[in-house]
Amino acid sequence: MSFLAPPGYQPVYGPTIPYLGPIYGGLREGASIYFQGSVPDNITRFFVNLLCGPSESSDIALHFNPRFDGWDKVVFNSRQNNTWDAEEKIRDMPFSKGEAFEMVAVCSAQGYQFKINGKDFHTFKHRLPLARVCGMQIGGDVSIQTINVIGGGGMGQQQGGYPGGSMGQQGGYPGGSMGQQQGDGTGGRPGCGGGYPGDCGGGGYPGGMGGSMGGGFPGSSLPSMGGQPIYNPPIPYSGVIPGGMFPKRTVIIRGTVPYQASRFSINFLASRSGDIAFHINPRARDGVVVRNSMIGGRWGQEERQLGASPFQEGQYFDLSIRCGSDRFKVFIDGQPLFDFTHRTCAVNDIDKLEVAGDVQISYIHF
Known part of the structure; x- marks a missing residue:
């Protein structure tokens, strides 16, 4: 892939x-x-x-x-x-x-x-x-x-x-x-x-x-990325992913971690089941980026392995989330950050993106 x-x-x-x-x-x-x-x-x-x-x-x-x-x-x-x-x-x-x-x-x-x-x-x-x-x-x-x-x-x-x-x-x-x-x-x-x-x-x-x-x-x-980018959406943000997720699809999210930020989250959801297929949770104060899923109302096993967190107070970030047939690959400022293996939620069911918490988003593009 x-x-x-x-x-x-x-x-x-x-x-x-x-x-x-x-x-x-x-x-x-x-x-x-x-x-x-x-x-x-x-x-x-x-x-x-x-x-x-x-x-x-x-x-x-x-x-x-x-x-x-x-x-x-x-x-x-x-x-x-x-x-x-x-x-x-x-x-x-x-x-x-x-x-x-x-x-x-x-x-x-x-x-x-x-x-x-x-x-x-x-x-x-x-x-x-x-x-x-x-x-x-x-x-x-x-x-x-x-x-x-x-x-x-x-x-x-x-x-x-x-x-x-x-x-x-x-x-x-x-x-x-x-x-x-x-x-x-x-x-x-x-x-x-x-x-x-x-x-x-x-x-x-x-x-x-x-x-x-x-x-x-x-x-x-x-495939080319479709549609126009979304600029400066209000937070919390909740929006439909046009056409849903599928292998080779990329989502780009750019923003800033404000000063005094505690944490924020980016969730990829399946709206029919309510499952969170992929949860990204940078915690600026703790210096970690937690990854997880919530299937059937239950959180799974957290993944935290990472070097230094790139999400620092007052810093821009350029996040690229690419969907594969068996995993997501996440890049920050063009460099690989981590992989997240798909759990039980089918990729094609993922059709919604949510962003919440201590973050300013300037740009989302599917």
Whole structure:
């Protein structure tokens, strides 16, 4: 059983800034880009660019540029043929010096809708076609923990998704690994020969989004994640898992453990029987993560074996829960955390997710 991330949902963790990387398969309407990061106390400005090609000189479909300069503002813009267009200045600063942030850019028919720390901020209307976007650049006074593109154009899955050109990753990037390694970038962007003129040829990206890309995306037979993410749900949260759980299904939960937190729980339930098939119970004060199930109204044997608990007060977490035919595999920040073998509840009966306790959830995606 393979437990690789479904194609298109391999986040980038802790990229070096300045960052330059591809968005495999590009963007499409309904896609979203999720950022988790922080800005230093002495910030002056930083930027995020969505690029229409593989280099810093490519056209820029979106330039997002917070500036702390005495007249704090966020500047939006675009650039075509090396010429900047008219700026849109939003004289409101959603970032705080020395503090962490979460930002989501949702690609709608109208433009890029920005939500920062759970609040709607601004929509930047499209000036260049969304389909041209195939890369991302980040620079300035910012630290990034996570970048995740959700619902894009395949991220290695498609075999011809871009109009006029094959954007599939049939051979991957030359050089194989597309993690945070610095290649020489001489290979160019494969499969772009017949695409948009000047968009994807030439230098290639020095680093990139995702894991090993050697011969196409590993595990590319896995299903895509469906639907839009749920942002900032109230706690306690109780919701239906669309289509229920099944082998190879992945649930991503991102959030924060507040200061003074005691414990919280994440439960996967079968609503017909009321059984809790999988109970995850991080206890911040005790430094343990308890796992269990409750079948027929009775709790089973607790599992506690783990090294140091990754759920610390004041810390973000990025949890990936992947369902296999005989067990769940749980990953934290991209690293394996523990396995939990299925007990008596049938996987296909699991159709509900509950989150409760001392936790703030920013993002749930099935």
